[in-house]
Amino acid sequence: MDLNFGRAAARAPSPRGAGSSRAIDFSLGAPKPGPNKSEAFFDIRAKNIGADWAQGLAVYWRRHRYYPQQAAQNGEDGTVEIEIVVNRLGRVEAVEILRRSGSPWLDMAAVGTWRNAQLAPLPAENTDPTITIPLTINYLLIR
Numbered sequence: 001m002d003l004n005f006g007r008a009a010a011r012a013p014s015p016r017g018a019g020s021s022r023a024i025d026f027s028l029g030a031p032k033p034g035p036n037k038s039e040a041f042f043d044i045r046a047k048n049i050g051a052d053w054a055q056g057l058a059v060y061w062r063r064h065r066y067y068p069q070q071a072a073q074n075g076e077d078g079t080v081e082i083e084i085v086v087n088r089l090g091r092v093e094a095v096e097i098l099r100r101s102g103s104p105w106l107d108m109a110a111v112g113t114w115r116n117a118q119l120a121p122l123p124a125e126n127t128d129p130t131i132t133i134p135l136t137i138n139y140l141l142i143r
Contacts (some may be wrong), residue, residue: 020078025103049133050123051120066109068106068108068109070105071103071109071141072141074105076103076106077103078106078139080096080099080101081135082095082111082134084117084133085132086119086132088129089121090118090121091118092115103139106139
């Protein structure tokens with residue numbers, strides 16, 4: 001059985017010149033996160049904290065985050081918007097849900113991750129006794 005379709009058609013020369021590569025560059029380039037943007041699953045929108053302190057907040061999130069087993073078993077995912085109030089010493093004094101995810105398990109996980117958390121002390125240039133930080137937490141269940 002002959003699967004040969006004959007000679008291959010001649011290709012037109014590349015408009016980029018003879019020395020160019022035909023490979024396509026799919027790289028995203030160097031990351032360009034803003035000082036208060038940390039990752040796809042966690043968004044910090046506070047303007048009154050420095051980039052280093054915001055990075056520490058993101059590190060705390062990565063170390064303590066979890067996906068509730070009950071939500072995973074029920075196939076639940078969603079976005080929770082919360083506000084945390086942090087005192088000068090870095091203690092989270094309050095956590096309030098601004099927008100629920102539709103899953104009580106995800107809402108409880110978001111609040112539970114931050115309730116009574118001990119973060120780094122506030123930056124010296126911030127003289128407020130407490131700061132309020134709005135956070136958006138995206139719980140994504142990969143199916």
